[in-house]
Amino acid sequence: MSLIPGDDDVTTDAGGAAGSSVVPVVRMRGISKSFGHIQALRTVDLDLYPGEVVALVGDNGAGKSTLVKILAGVHTQDAGTVEFEGRAVSIPSPSASRDLGIATVFQDLALCDNLDVVANLFLGQELGHGPLDEEAMEQRSWELLRRLSARIPSVRMPVATLSGGQRQIVAIARSLIGEPAVVILDEPTAALGIAQTAEVLNLIELLRDRGHCVVLISHNMADVQAVADRVIVLRLGRVNGRFRAPEMSYENIIASITGVLNLEEGTPEDDPRERSFDMRSPDTRPGSTPGGTFDPRDGGPR
């Protein structure tokens, strides 16, 4: 059973590759956030370590985007603390987030369709003063894409002409220009076919192997199981499960997402209640809310 409580116990939140002695690159404690009457996040704790892929999963409205938007400087938390590489920080703006070393690729990618790959990679961070150093940027673009093993036919193509997978890869490549410690990807494979999904998953593994921490928001359990070292489940604004590869099972993650399995606050790691949850399919249980997005035909083990 791989359910890990550990709201305060940092060692249980340690990344697979990193081990527990490493200082987390990001440590969030007691994060709460409301929008009017809606409490989007309730006392969420999260540690992120270098060299790991952490999947953030949960049904629509669970609070995933709100949590990463706090790291991205889009929202400010109402309560709770964020540490970056061991020191307390506030992240009042997206540029403050980038300056710390946190890169976020939102679902809309924010690419400029009419501009070519080079222009998109360097948008807002152009090389050279005065006239742009086009040659240097083109050179850097090729280097960057080659390091990512990205198959882009030409860096002088407008991104509108690229496939969905290539566009995702350009958006990820763009986020890497400042050498961020943390790369946050919101549903990077949602619009992609099988081959393109595989390319993006390979890229995620490559980023991890290069020491980045990758935070992956995904509805696709097959993708999550393919690349995640740890899975954090949010439900109704709370952490409702922490799982670690390779023991994490599809059934446990889904049960945790739907609330069939509850991680109660302060539940000790060896609490027998955690071993006695009902393993029937969430769909068959009364009162459960299996969203259509967790159709096993889409997200089941490959």
Ligand SMILES: Nc1ncnc2c1ncn2[C@@H]1O[C@H](COP(=O)(O)OP(=O)(O)O)[C@@H](O)[C@H]1O
């Ligand atoms: N800017 C906002 N204004 C008002 N409510 C919001 C805003 N952003 C998110 N919410 C609400 O907060 C809750 C969590 O949303 P979100 O973080 O987007 O969930 P998820 O990404 O897991 O689907 C939802 O109830 C959502 O409607």
Ligand SMILES: [Mg+2]
């Ligand atoms: Mg969201």
